Amino acid sequence: MATFLPAPESSMLRARLRVLLAVAVLVSLSLALSRRFGPLPILGPFLDPANGVWALARVADPAGTARARMPGLGAEVRIVYDDRGVPHIFAANELDAWRALGYAVARDRLFQLELTWRAGAGRLSELLGSRTLEADRVARRLGLGWSADRAMARADTGAPAMRAFRAYAEGINHRIATMPAAALPLEYRLLGKRPARWEAEYSAYLLARMGYTLAYWDPARHRLRAAALVGEEAADALFPLNSPIQEPIQPNGQQTARFDFRPLPPPALPRPEAETLVRAMHQASIAFGIEDGAGDGDGVGSNNWVVGPRRSASGRALLAGDPHLELTLPSIWYEAHVVVPDSLDVAGVTLPGSPGITIGWNRDVAWSFTNTGGDVLDLYLETVDDPARPTRYRLDGSWKPLEARREVYAGPDGRLLAQDTVYFTHRGPLMPGERGWHSLRWTLHDIRPDRGDFLQLNAARSVGDWLERWKQFDAPAQNGVVADRRGTIAVRSTGLHPVRPGDGRGDVVRAGDSSGSDWTGFLPLEYYPFSLNPPQGFLASANQQPVDPRVNARYFGAQWPSPWRAMRINALLRQDSAVTPDAMRRYQTDAGNARADYFVPAFLSAAAAMEPADDTLRMAARLLADWDRRYTRENERAVLFEAAMDALAEAVWDELIAPGDSSGPRGGAAPSAAVLASLVHDSTSRWWDDQRTPERETRDVLLARSLRMGFLATVRVHGAPDAGGWKWERIRTATINHLLRIPSLSARQIPVQGGNGTLSPSSGNGTHGASWRMVVELGDTLRASAIYPGGQSGNPASRRYDDRIPKWAAGELDSVLFPATPDAMPPERVTSILILRPAR
């Protein structure tokens, strides 16, 4: 290098430059590695070769035998992991078992645990930032955490459930405290956070959150919206209290579904006062985050059924459980088996965050749930003293003070994001709307987590015992099916069912200024929909109206999902007098569809009546007639039927499109397909007239036109009929999103069998579906098989993160191990053992 300096000076300069370079490298790198840049994680700890992200591979699938000490344990606990990643927990007493379960769940699902309690408490923003602020606000306005805190504060701290919550919390916290640095879940690394300590009351937040998922919708809004557009009488018929097709959970003695079709009153003049109410309610609903409605239920829904010994091939009782929920990675469920000598021997799935098996079996009993979907929520229009800053509300002619609760929302760095004041009347939280303040009365505010209803089920010894333990369950109301090894079967829709004043209906908004509008109590147990060992020899529930109103006319809810799934499963069970566990498994993903069985002949008949038919309609009718009405993955006709059904709903319910509304009447705001089915019986109803066209349409004209339009739309989107684009697996897929919606940690575009109204329904975006499938044969030896879409581990480096998805998508089940002792585990299926000993 040419230089103008003498050699020593040049050397000195190079050295100085080297030092400057070293300073620059060290300082800039240190800063870059310890700060967050945009969506990137903090790179120093993330890229650390020893305990950074790659260390997750080291701890992904533990093998061999490990030992640890845990404070609080009364005796040694042995956790044997099988080759499906399921922990079999062998403990000497129940509290030790729940401690170990908390530890095991935290080992596999630590981030999910934190996300779950934060969602219930409305404290997601402290972890995820302002993007979850609105979700937090809704949770707090609804009083999810408030009701859980209140319930826990009132609880008897010595109650067995409270002791179980504390033991479970100890297990989780022990895992957090002793977790090796390598095991810090990926999500915490991405967020640059550490796990928060778990408190016992968080289990109540989880239950509140489940209530929000399953029991948070109000049928009043749809009916009011319709009344605003087509009048009260028509609205009552379009959004009826009772399903026009009766195939109830509690058998009504019929051998087939009953069609209670009546002519729909024609659309009448709009009702302006209803429009006012709708607008007011809309504002309150937005503030409360109320779901637009349970929807038609054709695209989502759970199933369960039991078959008595007379109708099973083995002469033993069989039970199938198939709860449908949002599909996530990791799954909402965690599979576990808990054994305490002379006390517990229970397996199935637990909700991470709560001790006990929620759905599953023990040596004597198996059980599963579907959501009842009853109307357990009402809005009241309140009169307040100051609409801007209310302090009191009017009740029975006097002013009552409002309870005010200050809600403060912080971000991940502790900085204040927002603050609200949430007011409460004696009914519940209060929120402003366009025309006034609405208060919310909801059964979820009456929950009693300290009763430990799910925990109690775990030790049931017979169907009778199970029903007794389950009778006080509050919310969200569930249709529980149960079978025991003696061959008894039963179903009951258990949960708080409010009793309202007057006509008892809940699909209205009541005036809040009178305590006479308040609920007068809850239905007593003897009125719950129920059946024990019915003559038909089986029982099934699929979210349909639980009881035939001719049998029990009490108000349980309104706008029930169309009972297509119930019709299908009942038809399958009626025609099979020797049901096997494998048949139960096949039924869970059965491709048949009662909805298609009903509407396809109507379309074909209408097309045949159109003379002369054009070539397009003839082609559409021929293709539809070819269809076997099954939603298999290879099927190339289901897409045409679905497009025709969409076009039909759009054309028939045109009167329900509000002026200026471009979204149309479809979705939650449209009447159910069961109501549409009743309309098919009335060929000249005024509803068949599409008022957007000059001519007066009849049923056949509109059905044929919808089929033609459906065909054209299908060709436009998916190409020619037999070019491959119409294959069902290309159109309807399952999407299992990661909890934070991170694409690379999600499983998307999974081809599955099933469609709207099938037993394994798939919604439009595929994000909901069978969250757990199980088939249990009870007897002297219990046989169970099960699966859920995901895997036991929450660690994306583990092969058990998503290893069950292929079998789940194919409708297969895993054979489940149910050993009574550690020695009864087949050694070749043991992958690791964890021995927890009491701390010295």
Place this chain on the structure above:
Amino acid sequence: MTPHRAGGLLLLVLAFAAASWIGWWMVPAAAWLWGALRPPMRRPAATAAVAAGTAAAAWLAGNALMGGGSFSLLNGRLSELMPVSAPVLLTVAVLVPVLLAWSAAALGSALRPGTPDLPQSNS
């Protein structure tokens, strides 16, 4: 390389591996100390860089060996998750301790007490 020097380098690799286990920030701290201790080696900063890089690679190899298929599974997910591919990330994971160790050791060596003149600090 003499056995004596190889043994010294191995010890240094182990020291950086241990430092890395405590936390990424311990790597420059250890390198600074190494540079300041007047190590009996030529080019102490470069030696520190080699040792830190070797320790990082050893940790990654250990993760891969102990994780089996999990390591490649994780890399596949990381490639989709991060703006760069997994091989680039792995390279960065080794380069970062190399640069940290070199720069810290060079500074430790240059600024150690009693250093008569900057040109004598070998790097």
